[in-house]
Amino acid sequence: MNGKVRTRIAPSPTGFAHMGNARTALFNYLFAKKEGGDFILRVEDTDKERSKKEYEQDILDNFRWLGLEWDEGIEKGGPYAPYRQSERTELYKKYLTKLLEEGHAYWCFCTAEELEAQRAHQMSLGEAPRYKGKCRALSRQEQEKRLAAGERGVIRFVLEPKIIAFQDLIRGEIKFDTNLLGDAVIAKDLKTPLYNFTVVVDDFEMQITHVIRGEEHIANTPRQILIQQALALPGVQYAHLPLLLGEDRTKLSKRHGDNSIRKFREQGYLPEAVVNFLALLGWNPGDEREIFSIEQLIKEFSLERIQKGGAIFNLQRLDWINGLYIRQMPLEELTEICKPYLPEYPMDFEKKKEIVALYQERLKKLSEIAELADFFFRDALEYPKELLCWKEATTEQTKEMLQKIHELIGGVGESDWTKENLEKILMLEAEKMQNRGYMLWPLRVALSGKKASPGPFEIAEILDKEQTLQRIKQAITISKA
């Protein structure tokens, strides 16, 4: 093979970029980088009705967020704007005209009703629904005449009946009998080309060497190869990735809920974790390692180790990997990215850092910190008095315990208010009981208002003496109510 490896991700901006897009992009990126090649982003916005700028921006933002920067695009200074099919109409027109002139394509004037009737008829006979090629019989003069008369038509590609086989890099040889296919519409008119055609033109124009895409495109491949051959263009290598599946084992889609990248990002999943998770869905290194940075993935990646069967998108596994990355992150950095999830409250960064430290090993995703740590950002807490009682302790006993705690630490000076000190003082008493929970549980609840939280001494230190004592008093009041 001569030349550089070039791959592309070709999403259509008809919705927010989702996890399926992300994985396909990732595999294209990894393969290109592994081979020292280029990774290209091409926005397939030929569907004018459904394509939206907002969605294109979402694709750009989120691919970048994942670290999948593309290597070229329209020159506009700074980061590359992606290629857009909507801006390449003239190019497609050139190729369309060529196909038309050489008799590889023709204008079709069949109406939607006609086609629908044909389709229904074929279905009832148990045949594959396909266009029979009625308008193919029209002479060029006839076609021109009807167009000139203002009749509306579409452009169809003449499908050569033959067996077409290609080597899929993941699946081996795949064969199709194009007799079973109809003449596909490749453009609505000269200025409105359609997917199967633009893909072929662009993959050639952009010198793409490897088309790595989802398995749902296998059936499109023979048609694209035929168009390629009609245009006398060189072939490309294909690799069809296994599908990302929902819990019901069908292709991941809206039916399975919102799987947009932006949603995972909003919930506080880290890009490194998402990349790591996605890479292991359909690919593995061949040994038992499962934590990989994107750089390591590039080094290890190979198409040969890609799975053939679809993979269910398993959220629990993503949560586990995300938690792992959170735990490994430097505290300073973690605090920074947790900030948006923390409630509004006057508090300096150092304090927030101390709080985040308490949750570093408890978070699966950043957004969880909002609810988990909310009590640090409140002046008064609300909870039922029963929550204060450890095991079978009565509220009366609990109240006395809280009073005792208040006495024990009420005299500690501001400067000695550290978790080590408080622990030393209170544990001395707590150890005297048959179970330290009788002292520690009510204290912890008094400070957090929750049945699950970090330890009481750590909370007390962050809360400061005044706030801690105040919360204990509040708990005493609550237990008396």
Add this chain to the structure above:
RNA sequence: GGCCCUGUCGUCUAGCCUGGUCUAGGACACAGGAUUUUCAUUCCUGGAACACGGGUUCGAAUCCCGUCGGGGCCGCCA
């Protein structure tokens, strides 16, 4: 329905090409336990799979055939 892809624990997968070392390994999840005031972390333990049926072979998860299952595509969407 037609065509195509696919089939190892609930899930992601190793092993399959180059049959024996596989009483099938790892991870997530789950269950139990240790640590622990709770939650989480960490550690230990456990249950859990070669879709089925033939064949080839001394021997098959691995090779061959068939069956069954799952999925994708059949748009003037991509």
